[in-house]
Amino acid sequence: MVRTQTDPLGSDDYRKERLMIEIRGLSKSFVGQDGGRVEALRDVDLDVGENEFLTVLGPSGCGKTTLLKAIAGLIPWQDGDILIDGTPVRGPGADRSMVFQNFALLPWATVLDNVAFGLRMRGVGRAEREERARSLIAMVGLSGFETKRPGELSGGMQQRVGIARALAVRPRVLLMDEPFGAVDEQTRRLLQEELLAIWEEHRLTVVFITHSMEEAVLLGDRVVLMSARPGRIAEIVPVPLQRPRSSDVSALERSGKYVEITAYLWDRLRDMHEEHRPATVAR
Amino acid sequence: MSTLAGQRRARTAHPRRQPSWRRLPAAPLSLAAGAAAWELIGHLAGVSFFPPLSTVLVRLADMAFNGVIFSSLGDSLLNLALGFAISLAAGLLTGVAMGRYRRVEAALGVYVYALLTAPSLVFAPIFFSVLGEGRGSIIAVVVMYAMFVIIINTASAIQSVPAHLVEMARSYGASERQVLLRVMLPAATPMIMAGVRLGIGRAVTGMINGEMFIAVVGLGRIVTEAGGRFDSASVLAVLLVIIAVALGGVALVQIVDRRITRWIPKTSRGDR
Numbered sequence: 001m002v003r004t005q006t007d008p009l010g011s012d013d014y015r016k017e018r019l020m021i022e023i024r025g026l027s028k029s030f031v032g033q034d035g036g037r038v039e040a041l042r043d044v045d046l047d048v049g050e051n052e053f054l055t056v057l058g059p060s061g062c063g064k065t066t067l068l069k070a071i072a073g074l075i076p077w078q079d080g081d082i083l084i085d086g087t088p089v090r091g092p093g094a095d096r097s098m099v100f101q102n103f104a105l106l107p108w109a110t111v112l113d114n115v116a117f118g119l120r121m122r123g124v125g126r127a128e129r130e131e132r133a134r135s136l137i138a139m140v141g142l143s144g145f146e147t148k149r150p151g152e153l154s155g156g157m158q159q160r161v162g163i164a165r166a167l168a169v170r171p172r173v174l175l176m177d178e179p180f181g182a183v184d185e186q187t188r189r190l191l192q193e194e195l196l197a198i199w200e201e202h203r204l205t206v207v208f209i210t211h212s213m214e215e216a217v218l219l220g221d222r223v224v225l226m227s228a229r230p231g232r233i234a235e236i237v238p239v240p241l242q243r244p245r246s247s248d249v250s251a252l253e254r255s256g257k258y259v260e261i262t263a264y265l266w267d268r269l270r271d272m273h274e275e276h277r278p279a280t281v282a283r
Numbered sequence: 284m285s286t287l288a289g290q291r292r293a294r295t296a297h298p299r300r301q302p303s304w305r306r307l308p309a310a311p312l313s314l315a316a317g318a319a320a321w322e323l324i325g326h327l328a329g330v331s332f333f334p335p336l337s338t339v340l341v342r343l344a345d346m347a348f349n350g351v352i353f354s355s356l357g358d359s360l361l362n363l364a365l366g367f368a369i370s371l372a373a374g375l376l377t378g379v380a381m382g383r384y385r386r387v388e389a390a391l392g393v394y395v396y397a398l399l400t401a402p403s404l405v406f407a408p409i410f411f412s413v414l415g416e417g418r419g420s421i422i423a424v425v426v427m428y429a430m431f432v433i434i435i436n437t438a439s440a441i442q443s444v445p446a447h448l449v450e451m452a453r454s455y456g457a458s459e460r461q462v463l464l465r466v467m468l469p470a471a472t473p474m475i476m477a478g479v480r481l482g483i484g485r486a487v488t489g490m491i492n493g494e495m496f497i498a499v500v501g502l503g504r505i506v507t508e509a510g511g512r513f514d515s516a517s518v519l520a521v522l523l524v525i526i527a528v529a530l531g532g533v534a535l536v537q538i539v540d541r542r543i544t545r546w547i548p549k550t551s552r553g554d555r
Contacts (some may be wrong), residue, residue, distance in 0.1 A: 104450070
């Protein structure tokens with residue numbers, strides 16, 4: 001693959017209609033605190049196309065983070081397969097990188113060293129990894145903050161570092177675990193727009209966990225709706241809103257389709273909550 | 284560990300307006316008050332076991348000029364340095380292994396806690412018979428005093444490294460070695476250093492006890508001999524030197540600590 005200097009991700013600027021992630025019959029359970037078995041995921045089937053932006057929405061305890069960690073290769077599971085571009089997941093790999101809800105930055109390391117962390121773990125030499133880190137830092141708008149430490153940055157800036165770190169390893173799949181859940185509403189809006197702009201320009205496959213219906217619709221090509229106990233896919237809702245969306249997010253949010261899909265998702269989510277009122281939960 | 288946490292806790296902020304005596308530096312003031320009390324009680328009591336501070340200082344000056352202190356001090360500092368270096372190396376290795384691997388902790392934990400609380404001098408006769416009355420026995424006593432607190436702090440520090448940092452590193456393909464060196468050790472450093480600071484204080488105690496009870500050398504020898512002559516002024520003069528050595532050691536550890544934990548935000552460091 002030929003990579004140009006101007007594109008820090010080195011991604012190809014076209015979209016192939018083929019699968020990037022295939023999940024077949026994925027089941028995962030573990031022993032809960034009360035000693036009983038908890039079914040985190042039951043028989044999950046999911047295909048994610050190359051360069052698709054997939055959002056995953058569901059009540060807490062629906063296994064969406066478990067699903068993401070399984071794709072990341074961070075946790076084992078009992079049944080089923082996960083394939084990334086046809087290759088079974090056996091552990092963490094260079095083709096995937098993750099953005100964490102609590103940022104997970106190294107507090108002693110500078111912004112530059114944090115962004116270069118993944119490259120360092122993969123054995124990239126100092127000169128190259130710092131050059132790549134600097135271009136990513138510029139891309140997320142943090143030029144001038146290279147020598148700052150996470151404690152000196154706001155939450156929004158810290159997550160920009162987290163995103164830059166994830167993109168620096170040039171992943172084919174970006175896994176995002178409620179990345180904007182810990183920042184304030186205004187910062188969240190800005191980060192959503194910037195993430196859309198980055199994805200529109202560089203194109204990569206994104207799996208994005210959220211508990212916000214608005215965020216799921218705004219960002220996603222499709223919304224995967226999960227239900228809890230056991231965690232499984234309840235429905236996959238396509239989002240036929242035009243792209244690119246980053247240029248006018250506000251207009252998009254006023255559009256009939258956006259309002260309609262968000263309302264539909266809320267109806268479905270409310271049904272799930274009704275089903276799981278504490279009094280009716282079977283123990 | 285609560286005492287360790289306490290040492291790191293920020294001092295409470297001074298209120299905006301306060302009486303003028305509160306603005307005087309606390310440490311020099313407290314030292315001056317202590318010295319005055321010692322001098323006064325020494326004169327009032329008039330017993331030979333508790334001479335006033337001035338008598339002790341004059342004796343200290345004598346001992347410094349005739350060279351007794353410095354030749355002994357060199358001996359003692361060598362014992363201290365070697366013993367502490369061994370405690371540090373073995374303590375960090377064992378502590379990291381115990382903190383990282385549950386099986387190692389299960390296997391060694393009981394010994395470490397037993398030896399932490401056991402009076403270390405009990406082992407002096409064993410060292411004496413195995414290592415003889417030379418430097419080796421004293422160093423062994425220093426290690427018995429200093430190592431276990433370093434092990435226990437290091438193990439706790441490694442165990443309290445946030446799990447999400449380790450998970451992050453693994454997601455970027457970090458090997459076990461990289462997780463340890465690039466994530467766990469740096470994250471654990473502040474708490475490890477708290478243990479090292481406790482360790483240096485205990486090492487000084489071990490050095491003196493070793494010198495007094497096993498091999499009669501160094502500062503310990505002066506204490507033993509002066510004690511035999513009921514020469515309290517000399518005993519207390521050497522005690523001042525020992526305290527200075529201990530404080531010097533702690534200051535040294537703190538300088539290193541400050542250099543390698545500069546990343547901790549000022550608001551959460553308090554005493555720095």
